[in-house]
Amino acid sequence: MSSDISYTTEEIAKLLKISKLTVYDLIKKGELASYRVGKQMRIDADDLEAYKQRAKSLSASERPAPSFAEQPAAIQAAAPVNGPRPIVITGQDVSLDILAKHMEKQLPGMRPLRAHVGSMDSLIAMYRGEADIVSTHLLDGETGAYNLPYVQRLLVGASYMVVNLLSRNAGLYVRRGNPSELLGWADLGRPGLRFANRERGSGARVLLDEQLRLHGIATGGLLGYDREQTNHLGVAAQVASGHADVGVGSEKAASLVGGIDFIPLIREQYDLVVMKNAASAAWIPDLLRIVRSEAFKGELEAIAGYDLSRTGDILHET
Structure with missing residues (x-):
């Protein structure tokens, strides 16, 4: 049946x-x-x-x-809610799973839903009203700034808040012992290197593409550039198995996969973006309280490679 x-x-x-x-x-x-x-x-x-x-x-x-998201703010605020309200949190870092756990425990009227989506797609989903809390780590090669240039372009005319969650190392995954002797972004232009790449719109893909552009390296000649993985672990596993010589990702994933070394090249900023509206006004203060709490930061401190010096800071607000 x-x-x-x-x-x-x-x-x-x-x-x-x-x-x-x-x-x-x-x-x-x-x-x-x-x-x-x-x-x-x-x-x-x-x-x-x-x-x-x-x-x-x-x-x-x-x-x-009109759908609920299309209703006037006053109607949204007064609309009855049957059971816990779903809150969609996008991103792939384990810190977001910890955040969802704390929200579910401390906010009984909320039901966090985790969507493992890349940074760019997360912002587009927020623009469409499909996500409530999105994580992003997008490097703007022209300014060297993370996230805000993209947020300002994609959320034009919207009211939002950008909150720092953490900073972490990003760089290259190479085979154990670094047989290709890769030391920096410029080395990625060497002929014959086999790449394991991330999908379009992910923070790691944007980081790679920006560095290739800044160093004048054409993507057309890169072996495996179109071989896409949907997360850092997938890229690291491709390198560890010998199917690729190099990939870009976070330090945390490198620590979980044997047979590879990690070359840190940049300190990336991992931020949360929250749309400010009548619906979110009720829980944004609780979100900030949780992110700034010693209990939440204590769990993140147990994870190697996280810099929490600005966790909970409001970086931009419209």
């Missing part, structure tokens, strides 16, 4: 041919019923079918009523 079948958010995204963040957005708006099993969100087959039937019932001539 269909009532015995349930799907993960990833499976729903594949079935409907939409992004996982769009699935979360449907859950947030109450258009797709869901429930939690451990850390995983599940959607019953019956609820999926009910959503599809509602979508089909809208004729081409009918205009659907």
Whole structure:
């Protein structure tokens, strides 16, 4: 029976041919019923079918009523909430899992949903109203600044807050002993090097592309440049297995994969971006309190490679 079948958010995204963040957005708006099993969100087959039937019932001539995200702020603030309110947190660093855990424990009216999405796609999702807290580590090669130049370009006209979460080392993954003798960004132009790359829009991909541009290295001649992995561990594993000579990523992932060395080249800034609106006004003070708390920072301090000297600082606010 269909009532015995349930799907993960990833499976729903594949079935409907939409992004996982769009699935979360449907859950947030109450258009797709869901429930939690451990850390995983599940959607019953019956609820999926009910959503599809509602979508089909809208004729081409009918205009659907505005979604919750499209309602005026006053209506959003007064709208009744049945059960915990979903809060979508995007990004791939383990610090975000720790943040979600603290929010769920300390804010019983909230239900954090973790979406493992790259920095650029996270900001685009926030612009579309599909994410509540996004993490970003995007280097602007022209200014040397992290994140704010991208945030200002993508969230034009919006009201938002940028809060530092941590800083961490980024650099090159190389095979144990560094047989290619790579020391810096300029060395990536050497012929014959095999790359393991990240997907477009990720912070590591932007970092690599900016450094290649600044050093005048054309991507067309780089072996494996189009071989994309969806996280740091995937890139590190490609190097460790001998399928690639070099990749770009964070120091933390290098410590989790044997058979590689890490060459630190830059201190990257890992920030949180929060859209300021009627809905978020209720929980932004709690978010700042948690990020600045000794309990939260104490867990991050146990992870090697994190600089917490500015954790919780508001870097920019509109």
